Amino acid sequence: MQYYPAIYYLPHEEPMVMVEKVHLINDEQCICSVQVNKNGILASFLNDNNELPNLYAIELMAQTIGVWNGYHGIINNKKPQLGMLLGGRSIKTLLPSFPHYSHLVIHTNLVLFDSKLANFDCQIKIDEQCVVSGKLNVYEPDQTELAHLFGQNRLGEEKK
Template structure:
């Protein structure tokens, strides 16, 4: 199946889009990818050694979940909305930073979806080796909650 770029499904603006390509979306899984290089979308986040610090892994996994949610929202004729990362468990990484010009494959597997709250088991792979894994809990606020939180200044929305 052909998908739009990941940014199509996310309510973010550049430079805050951190995943690029979509390889699979179904009812229970989303697989996205991004490359760490100086001309790519992650360029603003590379350190002086052209490495991507590993703490960005959480946002990259969360945005893969956002792509999954945005895709399913559009299938149901709804506009993709902001989601919130509310926590993570057992997040482990084998790298202090992602090497320059790494091709990151991000997998988000749905574990639980209960109305506005969901849990995903996530992994990031480089060359088919898992370098990050963890479970992320996410929440999708409704319009009134977003209004209470942000008013008319919803950061990151298109």
């Protein structure tokens, strides 16, 4: 199956989109990728050696989950929704940073889903070797919760 670029499934705007290509989405998993490249979408996040610090691994995994969620929303006639990362467990990284020109393949596998709350087992691979692994807990707030969080009334106007 052919998919749109990852940005299509996310509520983010550039430059905050950190994953590019979508390789697979099904009921339980999503696989996306991005290349670490000083001329690519990750350019503004690279260090002086044109490497991506490993602290961005969690965001790469969270955005891949966002692609999964956005895809399933779109097939149910909903536009992509803002999600929240609640936390991670057992996050392990083998590298302090991802090398320039490395191709990162991000795998997310659904473990638990309960309407707005989900848990995913995640991995980032370079050349088929797992360099990051962990479990992420995510939450999709509804519009009322978002309005409360951002200090807005039900019409989207700022509370006074």
